[in-house]
Amino acid sequence: MSVSKPLGARPGRGMAHGLARAARRQAIGAAALVALVAMWELLARVLAIPSYALPRPSQIAVILLGRWALFAKHLVYTTQEVLAGFLVSIAIGVPVAIGIVYSRMLESVSYTLIVAFQAVPKTALAPLFVLWLGYGLLSKVAVAFLIAFFPIVVNTVIGMRSVEPEMLYLTRSLGASAWQIFLKVRLPKALPSMFGGFKVAMALAVVGSVVGEYIGANAGLGYVQLVASSNLDTPLVFAVIVVLSLLGIVLFNLVGLVERLVIRWKPGEAQMEAARDTM
Amino acid sequence: MSGPRQLTVSVAVEDVHKAYHGRAQQIVALESITMTVRSGEFLAVVGPSGCGKSTLLMLIAGLLPPTRGAIAIDGRPVAGPYTDVGIVFQRDVLFEWRTILGNVLLPAEIKRLSLPASRERALHLLDEVGLAGFEDRYPYELSGGMRQRVALCRALIHDPPLLLMDEPFAALDAFTREEMGAYLLRLWHERSTVIFVTHSIEEAVALADRVVVMSPRPGRIVEAVDVGLPRPRGLDVKEDRRFHDVVHTIRELFKARGMLWEKTPEIAGRGR
Ligand SMILES: Nc1ncnc2c1ncn2[C@@H]1O[C@H](COP(=O)(O)OP(=O)(O)OP(=O)(O)O)[C@@H](O)[C@H]1O
Ligand SMILES: [Mg+2]
Numbered sequence: 001m002s003v004s005k006p007l008g009a010r011p012g013r014g015m016a017h018g019l020a021r022a023a024r025r026q027a028i029g030a031a032a033l034v035a036l037v038a039m040w041e042l043l044a045r046v047l048a049i050p051s052y053a054l055p056r057p058s059q060i061a062v063i064l065l066g067r068w069a070l071f072a073k074h075l076v077y078t079t080q081e082v083l084a085g086f087l088v089s090i091a092i093g094v095p096v097a098i099g100i101v102y103s104r105m106l107e108s109v110s111y112t113l114i115v116a117f118q119a120v121p122k123t124a125l126a127p128l129f130v131l132w133l134g135y136g137l138l139s140k141v142a143v144a145f146l147i148a149f150f151p152i153v154v155n156t157v158i159g160m161r162s163v164e165p166e167m168l169y170l171t172r173s174l175g176a177s178a179w180q181i182f183l184k185v186r187l188p189k190a191l192p193s194m195f196g197g198f199k200v201a202m203a204l205a206v207v208g209s210v211v212g213e214y215i216g217a218n219a220g221l222g223y224v225q226l227v228a229s230s231n232l233d234t235p236l237v238f239a240v241i242v243v244l245s246l247l248g249i250v251l252f253n254l255v256g257l258v259e260r261l262v263i264r265w266k267p268g269e270a271q272m273e274a275a276r277d278t279m
Numbered sequence: 280m281s282g283p284r285q286l287t288v289s290v291a292v293e294d295v296h297k298a299y300h301g302r303a304q305q306i307v308a309l310e311s312i313t314m315t316v317r318s319g320e321f322l323a324v325v326g327p328s329g330c331g332k333s334t335l336l337m338l339i340a341g342l343l344p345p346t347r348g349a350i351a352i353d354g355r356p357v358a359g360p361y362t363d364v365g366i367v368f369q370r371d372v373l374f375e376w377r378t379i380l381g382n383v384l385l386p387a388e389i390k391r392l393s394l395p396a397s398r399e400r401a402l403h404l405l406d407e408v409g410l411a412g413f414e415d416r417y418p419y420e421l422s423g424g425m426r427q428r429v430a431l432c433r434a435l436i437h438d439p440p441l442l443l444m445d446e447p448f449a450a451l452d453a454f455t456r457e458e459m460g461a462y463l464l465r466l467w468h469e470r471s472t473v474i475f476v477t478h479s480i481e482e483a484v485a486l487a488d489r490v491v492v493m494s495p496r497p498g499r500i501v502e503a504v505d506v507g508l509p510r511p512r513g514l515d516v517k518e519d520r521r522f523h524d525v526v527h528t529i530r531e532l533f534k535a536r537g538m539l540w541e542k543t544p545e546i547a548g549r550g551r
Pocket of ligand 2: 332333334445
């Protein structure tokens with residue numbers, strides 16, 4: 001069918017240079033983070049801030065290392081909720097978006113509904129889901145899904161609508177079927193925008209899961225944090241924040257990785273860096 | 280495809296009207312267009328902006344229905360897309376997710392032609408326009424002129440008997456534009472009927488056998504001017520006396536209708 005060849009890394013001239021620049025940028029960012037943490041540690045010691053108000057980074061690290069088994073268990077639980085909510089929102093959101101693009105009736109009905117619903121604070125619905133679906137995994141998956149669903153639908157619709165009319169004229173003039181036009185034009189055209197939506201959705205799915213856990217759960221990082229908070233165990237609260245942040249970063253970058261594997265026709269990061277250098 | 284294809288086709292446009300339904304009122308884009316394009320002819324269409332040139336091409340391609348009148352290609356009425364056609368637009372509209380080769384092969388894929396044979400032809404066409412070695416690149420890596428050459432190859436990959444070109448070189452600088460004209464003539468080889476829309480009278484005369492001059496909206500055909508310059512032509516046609524005579528004739532046609540630079544004399548010397 002499609003004649004796309006795998007694009008191996010063609011050694012562009014600016015490539016190695018650009019990569020070096022990207023690496024240097026990241027190194028600078030990491031150094032800034034380390035400096036910030038060091039300053040926090042120092043100030044907390046010098047000012048003798050009590051750990052129930054603001055624990056020192058070293059205290060948080062001790063907890064992270066010492067109770068890793070606890071974190072691992074609840075991390076797995078929360079990750080399951082996030083991934084399930086995210087995947088369900090793709091599985092439902094993308095077909096809904098396709099329906100909106102292709103059916104005028106679906107468009108007028110659901111798009112208006114979706115835009116209106118967009119205004120509802122989804123987290124405010126979390127208590128309902130816990131009420132309906134119980135304290136288990138399902139209610140968190142539902143909240144994560146609900147909050148991740150909208151950016152996926154909206155971005156997929158926008159992406160598929162961004163097709164230039166000439167592209168449609170061209171393919172139709174060759175006698176392309178609606179299916180061919182979908183596969184060869186609309187879908188690939190929409191992919192960059194869709195991945196933009198996926199990234200936002202993944203970040204939101206984490207928020208949804210944790211909010212769900214706050215409301216009613218017996219496992220998960222949000223649950224651990226809630227318990228720690230009611231015990232005034234501030235260092236543990238902070239440790240959970242660290243784990244959640246890491247989870248968010250890893251999952252976001254996972255989507256970014258898939259994006260780079262799928263979308264190979266954009267200027268690569270290294271080339272962008274090289275272009276930025278010359279500006 | 281079934282059997283050896285016909286090299287060229289004739290196009291008959293018979294009393295065609297086209298009105299668009301705008302938000303408030305109807306916009307009559309074309310009014311009573313009648314013309315015949317001979318089989319194998321290179322026809323240029325010039326006319327002011329908004330006179331319906333793009334609309335005319337869409338109608339001929341069967342991508343839009345006429346409000347009135349009929350279009351026939353080789354005697355067969357056009358109803359729905361006429362699929363044996365190559366189209367080049369002002370924007371190259373390359374598919375940015377496809378390699379250069381993938382872009383050129385798109386029509387072959389859609390029409391389910393033999394891919395090995397099409398591949399060979401694609402590589403040959405790319406070579407002809409000076410893009411050998413670029414087949415695995417992506418469009419973002421190419422200049423505007425190179426991209427439009429790819430679009431030209433894409434329009435020709437299935438060897439269509441009819442080529443529709445809508446201001447294909449209008450977005451390019453003057454130098455690249457001349458070059459593109461030369462590439463087009465080289466690839467064309469009088470192997471298809473061409474309808475070429477342009478704003479440049481010089482370009483029309485340099486390339487075409489006949490130039491159709493259109494009036495402002497609603498578009499009507501003012502006159503069809505025979506060029507009569509010999510083929511094969513090179514870039515040196517522009518030094519030919521006959522070339523200047525025809526360009527002059529067409530300019531006078533516009534001037535007589537108060538179009539072009541007569542109304543805005545300060546632009547006359549420039550721009551052209
Ligand atoms: N889809 C549309 N809906 C309504 N009006 C349209 C539509 N397409 C074109 N028109 C109108 O029809 C007229 C002819 O348009 P067309 O694009 O064919 O002109 P053109 O000669 O190609 O112009 P240009 O030289 O600027 O490309 C214009 O007045 C335009 O506003
Ligand atoms: Mg036009």
